[in-house]
Amino acid sequence: MKSFFTLLYKDLLCEFRTKHAIYSLLVFVLTTVLVLLFSILDKDFSVELISSLFWIVSFFSTMTGLSRSFVLEEEKHTIMFLRLQSSVTNIYLSKLFYTIIGSLIINISITIAFSLFLSGFIIYNYTLFALTILIGSIALSSAATILSAIISRAEFKGLLFPLLSFPIMLPILITSVQLTNITLTNFTFENELNYLQFQLSYSTVLITSSLMFVKYIFEE
Amino acid sequence: MKIIKYLSSLIITLVIISGIAPPIVEFPMHWYQYPIIPGLEDKFRNIFFHVPTAWVSTIAFLVSTYYSFKYLTSKNDLYDIKAESSASIGLLFSLLATVTGALWAKFNWGSFWNWDPRQVSIVFLLIIYFAYFLLRSSIKNEISKNNISAVYNIIAGISSIFFTFILPRMLTGLHPGAKGGKDLGPILGGSISGNIMVTFFVSLLGFTLFYLWLLNLRTRTGILMKELKYD
Numbered sequence: 001m002k003s004f005f006t007l008l009y010k011d012l013l014c015e016f017r018t019k020h021a022i023y024s025l026l027v028f029v030l031t032t033v034l035v036l037l038f039s040i041l042d043k044d045f046s047v048e049l050i051s052s053l054f055w056i057v058s059f060f061s062t063m064t065g066l067s068r069s070f071v072l073e074e075e076k077h078t079i080m081f082l083r084l085q086s087s088v089t090n091i092y093l094s095k096l097f098y099t100i101i102g103s104l105i106i107n108i109s110i111t112i113a114f115s116l117f118l119s120g121f122i123i124y125n126y127t128l129f130a131l132t133i134l135i136g137s138i139a140l141s142s143a144a145t146i147l148s149a150i151i152s153r154a155e156f157k158g159l160l161f162p163l164l165s166f167p168i169m170l171p172i173l174i175t176s177v178q179l180t181n182i183t184l185t186n187f188t189f190e191n192e193l194n195y196l197q198f199q200l201s202y203s204t205v206l207i208t209s210s211l212m213f214v215k216y217i218f219e220e
Numbered sequence: 221m222k223i224i225k226y227l228s229s230l231i232i233t234l235v236i237i238s239g240i241a242p243p244i245v246e247f248p249m250h251w252y253q254y255p256i257i258p259g260l261e262d263k264f265r266n267i268f269f270h271v272p273t274a275w276v277s278t279i280a281f282l283v284s285t286y287y288s289f290k291y292l293t294s295k296n297d298l299y300d301i302k303a304e305s306s307a308s309i310g311l312l313f314s315l316l317a318t319v320t321g322a323l324w325a326k327f328n329w330g331s332f333w334n335w336d337p338r339q340v341s342i343v344f345l346l347i348i349y350f351a352y353f354l355l356r357s358s359i360k361n362e363i364s365k366n367n368i369s370a371v372y373n374i375i376a377g378i379s380s381i382f383f384t385f386i387l388p389r390m391l392t393g394l395h396p397g398a399k400g401g402k403d404l405g406p407i408l409g410g411s412i413s414g415n416i417m418v419t420f421f422v423s424l425l426g427f428t429l430f431y432l433w434l435l436n437l438r439t440r441t442g443i444l445m446k447e448l449k450y451d
Contacts, residue, residue: 150372155358163351164372167344168379171387178391194390198382205378213374216292216367 003086007094011069012101025065025106032057033113045120051180054110055136055173059166061106062099062140067148067161069095074152079218088215092145096207099141099148107133122184128192129183135196136176139203143168146210149217175199225433231426238419239268248413255413259328266324268419272427274317274342278384280310280431281349285377288370298439300366301446303373304356305438309431311349318342329394337391341383348376 015021036053045053073079082091111133114121123129147165151157175195182192244254244262257264287303290296321339322332333339355372359365388395 146371146375150355150368150375153359153364153368154355155360160351160355160358163347163354167348167351168375170344171379171382174387174391191390198386198390202379202382206375209374209378213292213371217364217371219367220361220364 004090004093007082007086007091008097011094011098015098021065021068021102022105025061025102026109028061028064029057029106029110029113032060033110033117037117045118047120047181047184048177050114050118050121051184052177054114054180055176057110058103058107058136058176059140059169059173061110062103062144063162063165065102065106067144067151067165069099069145070148070152071157079152083218088218089211092149092210092214095148096141096145096210099145100138103137103141103144104133107137124186125183128179131196132176132179132183135199135203136172136179139172139176139199139206140169142203142206142210143172146206146214149210149214153217171202172199221433221436224429224436228426228429228433231422232430235268235419235423235426239265239423242415248415251415254416263324263327264416266320267416268423270317270320270324271420272423273313273320275424276427276431277310277314277317277345278380279428280306280313280435281345281377281380283435284310285374285380288373288377291366291370292374297366297446298443300370301442302435302439303370305435305442307349307352307373308438309434311346311353313431314342314345314349318346325394334394336393336395337388338393338395341387345380345383348380352376 070079073082079091111129115123144165147161147168151161151164154160175198179192179195242252242254244256246256248255254264284303284306287299287306291299291303318339321342325334325336325339326332329336352369352373356365356369359368
């Protein structure tokens with residue numbers, strides 16, 4: 001447990017010192033929103049379009065930035081030292097929490113950018129929106145972390161990651177879009193709990209199986 | 221295996237004949253007549269081919285996940301070959317299910333592609349398993365290739381369960397069994413005559429035996445290719 005906190009602290013410290021990932025991600029989010037605004041100018045967006053744009057931006061920024069957690073270690077040849085220092089399970093868990101924190105930051109910044117620039121983005125149900133962001137981030141990160149570990153050992157990393165991650169993350173994206181739809185409209189629905197349960201169960205199963213099998217990825 | 225080969229080809233031939241040949245009448249009087257299913261009429265004959273292919277693809281993906289799990293726990297190369305073979309057969313059969321489903325959709329729902337949740341989910345299943353084969357070909361080291369593709373296959377198997385069984389039931393769609401739909405389709409709804417039922421289950425059996433034979437064949441060629449180092 002101690003080594004897990006050490007590893008997480010190391011990741012956050014590295015990020016805090018260089019700020020490479022977080023700046024590039026924030027610029028990415030801002031660029032996407034601005035491009036959207038320039039292309040539509042003052043036309044109104046429908047709620048469905050806004051919520052799917054929200055999760056498209058979130059998916060691509062998660063994929064480009066945070067997928068690199070394991071890949072960076074492999075490229076810098078530091079994964080060997082990490083494995084000397086602690087077990088693969090601990091490395092996986094620290095990367096998972098790092099990804100969750102990063103994904104939360106991304107989603108919150110997308111929320112801020114959207115509510116600043118998009119007039120149609122009005123949240124009615126704040127509790128549900130916060131839950132959607134939180135559970136959506138956890139679910140996206142649970143898929144991204146294990147896939148990042150898999151990709152780090154393969155060739156053609158840049159090509160393979162979107163191809164592998166998109167279908168695995170799609171159930172999360174579909175349900176997140178539905179949930180965001182619900183929070184952005186003023187109506188009450190009865191099935192929002194179903195979607196949250198779906199995301200929670202999906203990420204639980206993914207994290208459990210990752211914990212079970214992640215050690216085989218680094219076996220030679 | 222020879223028996224399974226001949227048996228499956230015999231059964232599938234019989235199913236093709238008994239699926240296409242019998243007339244559909246309003247009040248069936250003889251054993252060789254099918255009753256009318258309102259809304260489907262002649263199109264229901266696709267049940268004998270569309271449902272079994274989807275069934276076989278689901279079984280093949282689950283079996284592939286199982287063998288990947290076995291490989292990781294035992295490190296026996298045979299299980300890796302079996303997992304790969306089963307995944308490739310599953311890919312073939314889900315392609316067939318997509319095509320038969322699209323044909324059915326054309327005549328029942330109006331167009332080949334309707335963005336029904338089940339059509340979307342089968343496309344993503346196809347992408348998942350295409351990516352599995354791409355991943356296999358992009359790792360050079362033999363042992364880490366087997367390990368990593370087995371781990372990915374388990375992740376893929378988990379999400380294929382969510383794609384096949386859970387997601388299409390949560391979203392509204394045209395396919396039987398979608399959210400808000402009244403019934404589970406003509407077969408699972410239980411409102412169907414005996415002779416359609418018999419043909420349907422015999423067809424399921426025939427396609428399952430066909431899958432077993434294909435799996436055996438692919439495994440044997442896989443072992444031979446490994447011995448010859450033909451990659």
